[in-house]
Amino acid sequence: xxxxxxxxxxxxGLLHGGNxxxxxxxxxxxxxxxxxxxxxxxxxDKARSKxxxxxxxxxxxxxxxxxxxxxxxxxxxxxQHQAAVKxxxxxxHAYLSHExxxxxxxxxxxxxxxxxxxxxxxxxxxxxxNTDVTDLGDFIIARNIDEPLFHLAVVVDDGExxxxxxxxxxxxxxxxxxxxxxxxxxxxTEPRYAHLPIVLGPDRAKLSKRRGxxxxxxxxxxxxxxxxxxxxxxxIGWNPxxxxxxxxxxxxxxxxxxxxxxxxxxxxxxxxxxWFNREYLLRMTTDDFSTYxxxxxxxxxxxxxxxxxxxxxxxxxxxxxxxxxxxxxxATIAQKLLPVIRERISTSNDLRTMVGExxxxxxxxxxxxxxxxxxxxxxxxxxxxxxxxxxxxTFVKSSxxxxxxxxxxxxxxxxxxxxxxxxxxxxxxxxxLTGAERSPDPFTVISIxxxxxTLARIKVAHNLLEASxxxx
RNA sequence: GGCCCCAUCGUCUAACGGUUAGGACGCCGGCUUCUCAAGCCGUUAAUCGGAGUUCGAUUCUCCGUGGGGUCACCA
Numbered sequence: 001x002x003x004x005x006x007x008x009x010x011x012x013g014l015l016h017g018g019n020x021x022x023x024x025x026x027x028x029x030x031x032x033x034x035x036x037x038x039x040x041x042x043x044x045d046k047a048r049s050k051x052x053x054x055x056x057x058x059x060x061x062x063x064x065x066x067x068x069x070x071x072x073x074x075x076x077x078x079x080q081h082q083a084a085v086k087x088x089x090x091x092x093h094a095y096l097s098h099e100x101x102x103x104x105x106x107x108x109x110x111x112x113x114x115x116x117x118x119x120x121x122x123x124x125x126x127x128x129x130n131t132d133v134t135d136l137g138d139f140i141i142a143r144n145i146d147e148p149l150f151h152l153a154v155v156v157d158d159g160e161x162x163x164x165x166x167x168x169x170x171x172x173x174x175x176x177x178x179x180x181x182x183x184x185x186x187x188x189t190e191p192r193y194a195h196l197p198i199v200l201g202p203d204r205a206k207l208s209k210r211r212g213x214x215x216x217x218x219x220x221x222x223x224x225x226x227x228x229x230x231x232x233x234x235x236i237g238w239n240p241x242x243x244x245x246x247x248x249x250x251x252x253x254x255x256x257x258x259x260x261x262x263x264x265x266x267x268x269x270x271x272x273x274x275w276f277n278r279e280y281l282l283r284m285t286t287d288d289f290s291t292y293x294x295x296x297x298x299x300x301x302x303x304x305x306x307x308x309x310x311x312x313x314x315x316x317x318x319x320x321x322x323x324x325x326x327x328x329x330x331a332t333i334a335q336k337l338l339p340v341i342r343e344r345i346s347t348s349n350d351l352r353t354m355v356g357e358x359x360x361x362x363x364x365x366x367x368x369x370x371x372x373x374x375x376x377x378x379x380x381x382x383x384x385x386x387x388x389x390x391x392x393x394t395f396v397k398s399s400x401x402x403x404x405x406x407x408x409x410x411x412x413x414x415x416x417x418x419x420x421x422x423x424x425x426x427x428x429x430x431x432x433l434t435g436a437e438r439s440p441d442p443f444t445v446i447s448i449x450x451x452x453x454t455l456a457r458i459k460v461a462h463n464l465l466e467a468s469x470x471x472x
Numbered sequence: 473g474g475c476c477c478c479a480u481c482g483u484c485u486a487a488c489g490g491u492u493a494g495g496a497c498g499c500c501g502g503c504u505u506c507u508c509a510a511g512c513c514g515u516u517a518a519u520c521g522g523a524g525u526u527c528g529a530u531u532c533u534c535c536g537u538g539g540g541g542u543c544a545c546c547a
Binding site: 200 | 476478494505506509510511545546547
């Protein structure tokens with residue numbers, strides 16, 4: 001018998017990572033067993049189900065790389081549910097019960113005739129679970145013949161779709177016995193159950209939208225990669241029994257097993273997720289990283305433009321700044337900036353923040369220099385001018401094509417810097433270029449902004465130092 | 473509260489009677505370095521408590537304690 005699993009979310013809100021973790025496990029198991037994976041939208045609650053939530057579920061699953069073999073919507077299966085209710089009534093497993101609700105509404109509810117006794121099932125992760133269902137009483141399975149409720153619908157759908165393994169959150173453990181009761185009354189084969197430990201928020205309570213759990217699509221929008229999200233989700237409450245942590249989808253499919261699933265809840269740790277994302281970013285090809293980064297970088301830079309505009313007017317990078325977008329020149333620089341960015345971010349949102357806070361400004365405009373910070377730790381302005389002058393002359397004498405690679409640039413002045421004291425030479429150079437106390441090394445910066453701009457900035461620092469020297 | 477489940481570093485976890493209780497994230501420190509980032513190395517940190525069983529308990533049993541889930545005409 002081939003394995004059939006399903007993911008059966010309700011489109012009554014945006015689903016969070018914990019919900020999708022359930023989908024991941026059901027999916028991995030189905031793929032591993034060369035089985036069939038069903039996506040079933042449980043929208044029997046008409047009042048709360050919304051099309052946009054359903055759309056978000058589909059979108060999220062596709063993004064994660066969880067593809068389904070068949071799709072069903074519970075609301076499309078009303079006829080089957082009604083037939084089942086009729087069968088239940090005809091066989092005296094259920095009956096009509098005329099009742100008045102708390103709000104005073106009268107209706108003919110359909111109640112399941114509970115035989116009582118102990119129901120036992122062997123959970124794939126928890127082992128045998130026994131429940132005395134006597135106390136449940138005759139529970140309600142439909143509001144009326146046209147409005148079947150959750151338990152009835154689930155059992156009918158799982159039964160008719162021949163689901164062999166029900167993988168779901170362990171908040172359903174308490175529901176299982178009554179579903180088994182309905183199942184037996186309807187004559188369906190009992191599936192295997194695998195109840196997954198709940199995913200907790202930082203407060204150790206069940207992850208929920210109300211307590212601030214983010215929708216999966218929010219993580220996507222923040223720049224998380226589907227691969228890292230899948231990897232992370234799979235490792236919440238499950239481990240392969242080895243020390244491997246980075247898993248491709250195929251590897252997860254192969255390694256997954258129910259015995260590696262924990263029996264207790266696990267906290268959704270965003271720090272770890274960030275780490276996973278960074279690991280995947282680091283593993284990307286240059287082209288893929290560019291595709292991942294450039295749209296965000298361009299967008300962020302465009303927003304940053306007002307702050308950059310002033311200097312665009314007076315530098316060599318001025319073309320087209322007023323046109324409302326970043327210039328070709330800027331785009332070229334952005335492309336060169338990619339390696340620098342890669343070692344500094346975990347998500348593209350980090351990049352957005354960097355640009356927004358002006359951390360990248362000096363690549364696109366001349367920095368405004370605080371002249372007192374140009375000399376290295378207690379170095380004199382006079383010596384600093386001398387060193388900058390030397391560096392400048394060395395650069396001028398060198399051929400243009402040496403300025404593409406940071407290592408080459410480094411080799412031009414490294415011996416001089418070592419001889420003089422690297423700090424005394426490199427700090428003023430780097431500061432002249434960036435105006436920042438913290439930045440990548442000067443060689444990297446030069447390779448990005450180019451020789452012409454480098455010389456211009458050195459000249460600015462030079463002039464500033466001389467002017468301050470005269471006035472003191 | 474009833475019922476059910478769970479319990480190893482702050483977090484995710486390994487150990488399936490015998491280990492200096494291992495790994496990862498984070499934190500902290502060092503190396504490298506003009507600064508930052510990265511990288512490399514390292515430190516700190518845990519078996520909830522109490523009884524048993526056993527030559528020996530993280531591991532098995534019981535009792536506490538703590539945490540979580542669930543108790544709808546929601547799913």
